[in-house]
Amino acid sequence: MNMHSVYSFCIGIVLMLSLFRLTLIQVHFHWNQEAIAELFCINKDIPESGCDGTCELGKRLAEAKGEGEKSSLPQVDEKTPTLYVLQAAILLFAQEGTGHLSHPIPAPMALPQAPIFGIFQPPRA
Secondary structure, eight states: OOHHHHHHHHHHHHHHHHHTHHHHHHHHHHHTHHHHHHHHOTTTTOGGGOOTTHHHHHHHHHHHHHHHHHHSOOOOOTTOOHHHHHHHHHHHHHHHOSSSOSSOOOGGGOOOSSOSSOOOOOOOO
């Protein structure tokens, strides 16, 4: 076995565990339901509730779902006028003609520091 296959196997295991984390929480709960009901159940004083630790299972699943939402990629606000900002920056760049922008542009929308072409003017008839 070479290092590449060991690395691939480890990445596969980590991926599978992350995909099945809710299932693993449920399996762990069912294996240890008596101990969880004894230690963590809120309703253990009320035997007619029939909780048997499912309140703790609900908490753990909610925490796991919350962690999944926090670890996802940041959401982009749909109202962000990215296109308009880029067009305004191009207009500022073209009007000044100095090769430098008067207003800085955020890194993802950065423009070249020198104009490549002049302003296009269509031919006259």
